Amino acid sequence: MGKGSGAAEQVEKRYFEFALPPDTLALECGKSLGPITVAYETLGKRSPAGDNAVLICHALSGDSHVAGSYADDPDKAGWWETFVGPGKPIDTSRYFVICSNMLGGCQGTTGPGSVNPQTGKPYGCDFPVVTIGDMVRVQKALVDHLGVKRLLSVIGGSMGGMQALDWSLRYPDMVASCIPVASTARLSAQALAFDIVGRQAIMSDPGWMDGHYHEHGSGPRAGLAIARMIGHITYLSDESMRKKFGRRLQEWEDYPYEFVPAEFQVESYLKHKGESFLARFDANSYLYITKAMDYFDLKREHGTLPAAFSKARCRYLVTSFTSDWLFPSYQSKEMVAAMLAAGLDVTYSEITSDYGHDAFLLPCPELDELVAAFLARTREALNA
């Protein structure tokens, strides 16, 4: 648990629009997109010195609601509630926090479920392929709009860490520090493979209709649930699954010897995760977002990792978790080596945890302390 905890701050889902006609945003894919709406929230207050803005980037299934409480929906918890708030590691009594839904998402920011102004219908798979870099450029437009000149830190876990890394290389003068948590400069072949099979499950579901299910039908529900179940296996670890479920049956004394819906506890968990995802996520967004994650490759983009980090001017706090096999520690270590080779100020910690990749979303005192201290130190250095 984050240390201390004042009353939850009231937050509001806000919207920022840009790339309005005649403007558009030129995307990395060569196409352009506009207008673009960005859903975001802010917590805390910005300091007069402008030295306390922290941009938080969410991962695959997150959204702009990182913490705090909506007036009209106070029970809807933020996705990083344990980590962000008054007295918590990202202390909103000290820092001005910004979090926006990513480009291509389905929680308010323009994505494949948004209406294509050219047709008056949802884009579906006419939406252009977007990249982590595109997402970051959209965030930059928001940050500019908010009048923030400099970010004390950009932080994100998993795919959010990819965005944080991209920020640190794309806008080096704006970023004082960068905190990629359980992240990587590029996915492994194995992680790519899981994304590929997840997308295949969606696209081979007859309900997908070549991406145009918004106009008719209920969409590739079975395929999206399968993709999400695969994802959840990869977010846990062998050890955490053994502890959490083992081989226990859900509601049977002995094997039923039938194909029943939820025989093992782990089956019940996965199916619940798959089904509950359908209520809050758009299948096309899943395709676009995982594709952006798969395309992210700092080595490919910059030639080598040291060449990539030679563009950075911030300090880094890199953390990984021992049991995370989706974003394994060796990838963080490879990044850290490249950061050091580029002469950067880097703190690295491999945190012992059984929780696999999910560890970054769970209470973790070691991460809490590292981040709180790193932010405070960075702010001091900024004002030194």
Place this chain on the structure above:
Amino acid sequence: MGKGSGAAEQVEKRYFEFALPPDTLALECGKSLGPITVAYETLGKRSPAGDNAVLICHALSGDSHVAGSYADDPDKAGWWETFVGPGKPIDTSRYFVICSNMLGGCQGTTGPGSVNPQTGKPYGCDFPVVTIGDMVRVQKALVDHLGVKRLLSVIGGSMGGMQALDWSLRYPDMVASCIPVASTARLSAQALAFDIVGRQAIMSDPGWMDGHYHEHGSGPRAGLAIARMIGHITYLSDESMRKKFGRRLQEWEDYPYEFVPAEFQVESYLKHKGESFLARFDANSYLYITKAMDYFDLKREHGTLPAAFSKARCRYLVTSFTSDWLFPSYQSKEMVAAMLAAGLDVTYSEITSDYGHDAFLLPCPELDELVAAFLARTREALNA
């Protein structure tokens, strides 16, 4: 490669029928099944002393064709060709080898695709749930039919190793040695989870039709391909996937920025594996076989692993592979500890390999030598 290699022996796919009316085989699920056809092949000649029979049990997607050459289809390689044959580790110039397709399979032995004599139509999901124990009892009927009184060894990799283990506990007087390769006394929660999602992919495919697709339609092709793709990720290792595919694109210089069919090499590989599986495997068999694997649990069945192995009277050669995360080494070590606690003669080797679970099907000199020497020693001991 197996050392030495004489000309491939000619083999023939044979069939054995039992549980003919009025008989049936009582299954562990409480139902009974009959008649039962078993597809099998034998290689080598049995010795006059009856001390050279080796039963090989295949894994999930294997069949009775373990090695040798069919007269009418000489190019169809056996699934363990590198390991079984004249001069190879399981040397068919010395040993009499038996391999049968498992109960519930789709390569000649009775399974869900077989005709239900009560309806004259394929069983589909009216087929009873079968277990590893049921499969072994069917193999026992075949071995009896062949007049083999004693098995020098029962060997199998992965799920084949589960059958070998079951043999050693169920018919201790018939088994002189047992060689579970990359196997386990029970799947981990993580391995269960992958099977569960694979089955879900099949059963949520509209083509599955509650298991009765044999009568109409082409079956859950997309679902079965997804299940197979998931499987193949788990058969490889992070390291072998990096070496084999890395993040290389299949036929593009740069990202196409489109949802194209096979963008990454790993995608092309997985899709090929998924699609080619459709031509040779029945989706319902996939359900039944993975279920049998999931149900296998020597601890559950016998109370504890030492209690299970207290029933054995054979010597064991247990092997696992360092990079196998589906049937991880710690599970083999747990078995070995229980075998030792039961006072058994056990040889264990954890073989260093990057190839993941698939290692057991690939040429492996260390495994070759271990098995060849172990079989020879066991035969000597039998005649001492």
